[in-house]
Amino acid sequence: MAEARPAALPGWRAGVPARWRGTTAWLIANRIGSGALTLLIVSAVIFIITGWLPGDAAQEALGQSATPETVAALRAQYGLDKPPYVRYFDWLVGLLSGHLGQSFTASMPVTELIAARLPKSLVLAAVTAAVSVPIALAIGIVSAMWRGTLLDRALNIATLSMVAVPEFLVATIAVLIFAVKLQWLSALSNAVDVSTPTQFFRTYAMPVATLCFVVIAQMARMTRAAVIDQLSASYVEMAVLKGARPARVALRHALPNAIGPIANAVALSLSYLLGGVVIVESIFNYPGIASLMVDAVSNRDMPVVQACAMIFCFAYLLLVLVADVVAILANPRLRHR
Amino acid sequence: MIRSLPIAGRVGLFFVAAWLLLAVIGPSIAPHPVGAVVAPDVYGAFSAAHPLGTDYLGRDMLSRILHGARFTIGLALVAALAASITGTTLALVAATAGGWVDEVMSRLMDTLISIPSKMLALVMVASFGSSVGLLILTAAVSYTPGAFRIARSLAVNVKTLEYVQAARARGERLPYVAVVEILPNMVNPMLADFGLRFVFVVLLLSGMSFLGLGVQPPNADLGSLVRENISGLFEGAPAVVMPAIAIATLTVSVNLLIDGISGRARTVEA
Numbered sequence: 001m002a003e004a005r006p007a008a009l010p011g012w013r014a015g016v017p018a019r020w021r022g023t024t025a026w027l028i029a030n031r032i033g034s035g036a037l038t039l040l041i042v043s044a045v046i047f048i049i050t051g052w053l054p055g056d057a058a059q060e061a062l063g064q065s066a067t068p069e070t071v072a073a074l075r076a077q078y079g080l081d082k083p084p085y086v087r088y089f090d091w092l093v094g095l096l097s098g099h100l101g102q103s104f105t106a107s108m109p110v111t112e113l114i115a116a117r118l119p120k121s122l123v124l125a126a127v128t129a130a131v132s133v134p135i136a137l138a139i140g141i142v143s144a145m146w147r148g149t150l151l152d153r154a155l156n157i158a159t160l161s162m163v164a165v166p167e168f169l170v171a172t173i174a175v176l177i178f179a180v181k182l183q184w185l186s187a188l189s190n191a192v193d194v195s196t197p198t199q200f201f202r203t204y205a206m207p208v209a210t211l212c213f214v215v216i217a218q219m220a221r222m223t224r225a226a227v228i229d230q231l232s233a234s235y236v237e238m239a240v241l242k243g244a245r246p247a248r249v250a251l252r253h254a255l256p257n258a259i260g261p262i263a264n265a266v267a268l269s270l271s272y273l274l275g276g277v278v279i280v281e282s283i284f285n286y287p288g289i290a291s292l293m294v295d296a297v298s299n300r301d302m303p304v305v306q307a308c309a310m311i312f313c314f315a316y317l318l319l320v321l322v323a324d325v326v327a328i329l330a331n332p333r334l335r336h337r
Numbered sequence: 338m339i340r341s342l343p344i345a346g347r348v349g350l351f352f353v354a355a356w357l358l359l360a361v362i363g364p365s366i367a368p369h370p371v372g373a374v375v376a377p378d379v380y381g382a383f384s385a386a387h388p389l390g391t392d393y394l395g396r397d398m399l400s401r402i403l404h405g406a407r408f409t410i411g412l413a414l415v416a417a418l419a420a421s422i423t424g425t426t427l428a429l430v431a432a433t434a435g436g437w438v439d440e441v442m443s444r445l446m447d448t449l450i451s452i453p454s455k456m457l458a459l460v461m462v463a464s465f466g467s468s469v470g471l472l473i474l475t476a477a478v479s480y481t482p483g484a485f486r487i488a489r490s491l492a493v494n495v496k497t498l499e500y501v502q503a504a505r506a507r508g509e510r511l512p513y514v515a516v517v518e519i520l521p522n523m524v525n526p527m528l529a530d531f532g533l534r535f536v537f538v539v540l541l542l543s544g545m546s547f548l549g550l551g552v553q554p555p556n557a558d559l560g561s562l563v564r565e566n567i568s569g570l571f572e573g574a575p576a577v578v579m580p581a582i583a584i585a586t587l588t589v590s591v592n593l594l595i596d597g598i599s600g601r602a603r604t605v606e607a
Binding site for chain 2: 038039041042045046049050156157160161163164165166167168169172173175176179180181271274275278279282283293294296297298300302305306309312313316317320
């Protein structure tokens with residue numbers, strides 16, 4: 001991605017003036033374009049799985065005793081009688097304009113359901129990021145600086161084990177210790193009032209701690225790799241040879257160059273949140289969008305499932321996009337074009 | 338071979354071997370039938386009669402975990418094998434054919450990898466209902482692109498080596514070059530990757546079962562066991578935590594084993 005593009009470009013790219021190609025802005029625009037294309041294909045895949053066959057959504061909503069006429073009427077109401085590609089196009093337009101259809105079970109517009117839940121999930125994700133990033137960076141940088149020592153090896157085994165632990169083990173043990181034995185916190189996080197710091201802490205402590213557990217381990221490992229990559233570069237060897245102290249080598253010489261790769265690692269690690277949040281919201285009864293989706297899957301409430309799946313895939317692609325853009329921006333070869 | 342493993346790797350190897358053995362013989366050494374209600378009290382604590390306590394109906398947890406482990410390990414092995422074999426095969430085709438075949442397949446896999454595995458699983462279960470076959474298919478499909486990426490980059494590297502060039506020069510056909518010349522040099526890293534896929538699949542499937550969307554009753558994998566006993570959490574019952582600990586010992590030990598093996602591979606190269 002960082003390399004300059006070859007002279008012969010296929011299709012529409014050939015029409016772009018040569019002086020634009022290979023610039024940072026061009027690379028980023030290219031990356032955003034391919035991200036948008038991926039999102040479009042992902043939406044098609046999700047629609048094919050969930051909506052290509054109209055299935056028996058109408059039949060299920062009305063029960064077995066419904067007459068064929070009422071089922072057909074309801075199909076028409078949901079728009080299930082149209083051919084698949086028309087329904088896909090309608091759905092896509094609806095996604096872009098915020099009209100996501102009617103929930104089968106809640107008899108409410110999907111947009112309203114999501115509008116009530118999405119901010120809560122974003123708060124959970126933001127608090128988790130705010131807690132996990134500093135800790136993970138500290139662990140990653142420390143273990144890279146003292147690479148090969150007992151501390152580094154201990155941290156390696158610890159983080160290696162943490163990434164493989166299922167979220168529900170961390171969550172259940174947290175509940176056992178803090179809610180059952182010590183009785184410091186409530187086991188459910190569905191409190192409506194989080195206005196005071198104490199209430200905020202009581203609501204968020206356990207879900208955030210559970211999410212942080214896996215994310216920190218992942219991020220620390222990737223940060224360590226990024227810093228070690230820089231520490232093995234020849235300019236670092238030069239700094240060591242001229243007699244700079246290890247702390248100065250790491251913080252003054254290596255770290256500024258490692259910021260790009262580290263930011264890349266942070267963005268990629270945060271995408272692991274998306275899987276974890278599904279489990280954590282369910283176990284703590286947290287009223288976010290992931291628990292909305294799990295309920296919708298159990299009830300086969302397809303419009304809600306489709307909308308939630310698209311939101312999660314969009315968030316994932318956005319994080320990967322940010323990681324790639326940061327990597328492009330951090331590439332010193334492109335800095336002075 | 339075992340001697341060159343670091344201590345953590347040996348611990349991992351021991352637990353992996355123990356779990357594989359238990360997956361085979363577990364159900365036959367289980368002290369009680371899997372569905373039998375054997376104790377008068379529900380959510381019993383650790384005792385001599387029931388070493389891991391009893392569940393929400395008064396069934397023996399040890400027996401349930403031994404049966405659940407076979408489910409978890411069996412499903413994950415099948416799905417991870419399918420993902421690794423499919424990924425490696427497609428990668429060999431892409432790398433040896435090159436050109437537009439490689440381009441199209443790589444693009445397709447890049448798109449598939451952009452759907453988080455848990456989202457794919459939730460969407461599949463919402464549309465088709467949960468069944469063992471569907472869970473295996475979903476897990477295999479969502480971890481194939483990862484295996485493809487690793488295998489393709491390995492195959493492309495091996496392809497440029499001189500002995501492969503020599504085979505091409507003496508007129509061997511592409512399938513021969515792929516299977517006889519390139520594949521043997523990819524086996525070790527792909528085995529380590531297979532271990533990783535196995536861990537991912539175990540976590541995915543037990544997570545789905547924990548949500549009640551995975552393995553359905555009367556069958557139960559380790560994730561279902563956590564779910565069905567979750568109301569005992571507030572009584573501090575071992576029935577909730579024990580199956581979760583069982584999953585963690587399995588996945589953590591696979592990770593430690595892989596790290597031990599590939600760490601050794603790195604030192605050999607250097």
